[in-house]
Amino acid sequence: MVADRRSTVRKVLIITLILNLAVMGLKVFVGTVTGSLSLLADALHSITDSANNILGLVASHFSSPEPDRNHPYGHQKFEALGALGIAAFLGIACFEILQGAIARLIDGGEPVRIQGSELWLLLVVLGVNIFVAFYERYVGQRIDSPILLADAKHTMSDIWVTISVLAGLIGIWSLGFQWLDVVLSFPVALLVFWSGWTVLRDNLPWLVDEVAIAPEAIHDVVMQVPGVLNCHSIASRGLLGRQVFIEMHLIVDATDVETAHEITEAVEAHLEERFSPVRISIHVEPPRYHSNEISYSTGE
Incomplete structure (x- = not known):
């Protein structure tokens, strides 16, 4: 008998959804106030975090391990499909980030205006991201949930994105290096792409019926x-x-x-x-x- 872990998965996803919405709101606020392209790109990444949580809740609802007449092998592939949806969201985010960065390089834009108080807000955002990633990974490993592990990987990439963006904004704030904002948008896109690829790679074996045991x-x-x-x-x-x-x-x-x-x-x-x-x-x-x-x- 396969354990039904859906109630635990739903609880974790609801908690992280609330936190991700708060993080997204802070990034959008600071990005809009400062005019930072890299931070707004990071906010876009956080939008996918929230969308992934919602997708995970839907997938978890349909991923019962118990067989029935129409699904004699159970419903667990719904959870893997949810993880592939996360990979699709990451691909969209990568495209949007690159598109915005290239447009800024071609057309230019307003300089970034950053203050110390806004940098402190981003440190709070970073702390929340770290908590979410380790919390989801801990529970995902404990109950062996691919949807939680996939979302934890996504959030972990968000941590590195936020760190790089924060470093760039500190450079702008202290040294006046405006070019850092656009330049850092490209590694943000690469991190998003890599996160999506790893999620896709980890879930394809289940969907294509790859051999499980030699x-x-x-x-x-x-x-x-x-x-x-x-x-x-x-x-x-x-x-x-x-x-x-x-x-x-x-x-x-x-x-x-x-x-x-x-x-x-x-x-x-x-x-x-x-x-x-x-x-x-x-x-x-x-x-x-x-x-x-x-x-x-x-x-x-």
Whole structure:
């Protein structure tokens, strides 16, 4: 049985949504007052933080681990789809940041006007971002939630964005280097892009049914069960430690159904102990059957 973690996920997402909205408001306020392009770009990044929280709440609502008639394998891919939505938001943010920076380089603009009080507000923003990122990562690792871990990565990128923007504004405030504002907009865009790529990379294996466990590892566990002669055509999908589905053909040393059933149940017990949570489908074959194919070949 897969634990239903949705209530915990929703609680964390609601808390971080409130904090992200506050952070976004502060950045928009300071960015508008100072005329800083890099800070307004950072505020755009924070808008995606809030949108991601809302998306995560929607995805979590539909990501029940329990199977039903229409979704016999459960609903957990909804959560992975939510993480891909986060990657899409990050791609949009990256484009908007680059577009604004290039326009400022071509057309110029008003100089940035920054004061010490506004820099202190940005330090508060930075502190909130750090809290949100570590809070989401801690809970995400504890309950193994991809939507929380993906959002924590996004917020972590926001921390580095805010640090770079803050450093640039300090340079403008203390040294008058106005060019820092536009120049720093480009690494902000790169950080946003990298964050989106890592989220996409981490969730694609679940959606495309990439192998979850090496067939050889499953074969080694199964061959430890008395009465098993061999197993082949082994396939697995899902995410290890979250939910795995295993299929195989099992050759047993039994000529009656009852004995074959007992051996099969022992195999399932061994696999559940080793790879839980796991759902297993086994096709039983008689002793005379032979196959050297542990899993499926790559093919040409």
